[in-house]
Amino acid sequence: MNLRLMGDLLAVFVPLSFLTVGGGQSIVADIHRQAVGVHGWMSDAQFLDLFALSRITPGPGSLLVTLVGWQVAGLGGALAASAAIFLPSSVLVFGLAHVWSRYRTRALVRAIEAGLAPVAAGMILAASCTVLRAAEGGVWAWSVAALSTLALMWTRINPLLLLALGGLLFLLIPH
Template identity: 70%
Template structure:
């Protein structure tokens, strides 16, 4: 039973390792789907707690994987999940680094880089939508997220100011 749980953790997170284009945030949507909907390791509220914890603790964005692994299979699950998310992509990047440097600036490399930008942006957007849905904040949450996104795209306001304004909106709306 224990081995089967650890194998499930590896089978979920090792393939996701290769999709972390744009950082760990880009795979949050699939981490949610796998850990809540497919395997039931955590509930929606537990996922949101783990997500929030992974954002406030210093370290890589993929720390969420370690926390989900912990919920799935204890300490061994946390260690296996961490190894599964970091080792495969690290080995691939190490193997490709020489080729990337050798062909830097060529048409092929520029095309690959240009193609990865919208993919990474789309994955981060999907992660944001997944977190908004899982948080169950309703129209207020979606409105604050949209207003914050547009404001930050078109002004030079501090993201900290937007966090404060968002908190005030929710205090007024819920109070």
């Protein structure tokens, strides 16, 4: 077990644990920045493979962190990264839940809640852009993503149909 790698995993994921406003999806952009850009633990392609695997398996959105830990340092890395992402924020939320329920009707608490919603949405949007950039799909990928977003916002279309159509488009049209 490489202690330096374990320390690096903890140093990356403990602070990110406190930023999981909106769920694990909200920190994907920074996970990518740290794993690919800062530490060089993997390539864009390897990150995309782990991201895809984390999305098709059941479990929390932060499963990506476990997979990154596994890639970096095997089972020990997976356990360290998982503990680093889940424990700090869980302890914080447990403590805050009691305070929050007591002061729920206060204007400051309602303002904080209202302010966190757009922050979470922005972080999730940043994650989506990071994945699109890393995929190197070019104009086609960005166009399909934009059209899919609009379709989901303004219609009741099944997302699985959009996935199938997007995949078919990429198979049929050279890009």
